[in-house]
Amino acid sequence: MNTAFYDRPVLEVARDLVGCVVTHSPTSGVIVETEAYHDSEPACHAFVGLTARTRVLFGPPGVAYVYRSYGIHALLNAVTEPEGSGSAVLIRALEPLTGLALMHERRGLERIEALCSGPGKLTQALGIGLELNGSDLIRGPVRISERPPQWRSVDVSAGTRVGISKAIELPWRFCAVGSRFLSQPPGRVSVA
DNA sequence: CATGGGATTGACT
DNA sequence: GTCAATCCCATGC
Structure with a gap:
């Protein structure tokens, strides 16, 4: 994955x-499962403008934005769009691929479907903490790589976002159709 | 300087 | 289904 991938409209990247x-x-x-956030809408942290907290969101694309939610959980985002645009993609759920034993250890004994089926769960399972805020997703310790062959033609549904109180009507949540590893059942359906 | 809310989770009824 | 845990930071006095 390269910088150009992230240097596009946040909805496309999501x-x-x-x-x-x-x-x-x-x-x-x-x-x-992903969700898009953009400074033009009030659910996004960057909506308030450039502050110490949102500095990373307005920075160059291809960087991790990790923040603490509810005082407890770390949530992982990928910053998108050119520098100066405050936007990011929240990673909401993963299908575990490698290091399953370590995930189980970090999360406590649980079903595979529950290891990474939520934004706070997957950061715990992967050992991603706030210290990774601002790290490079292309060269840093946490990286995102291209779709494996069997995922090339995955169907993606668009629905409404989860767990927010503002701009809840925007269909900015994207899910792999039929996955057993989503954080919640899809809200609304369309195509990809 | 004090306050309140939030992109959540998991334990309990 | 309901609710507490827990803390950074934006906002307001």
């Missing part, structure tokens, strides 16, 4: 990331 692989060695997983 859809294209489904089926790609997130790796934080030795653990990795296939992205099955």
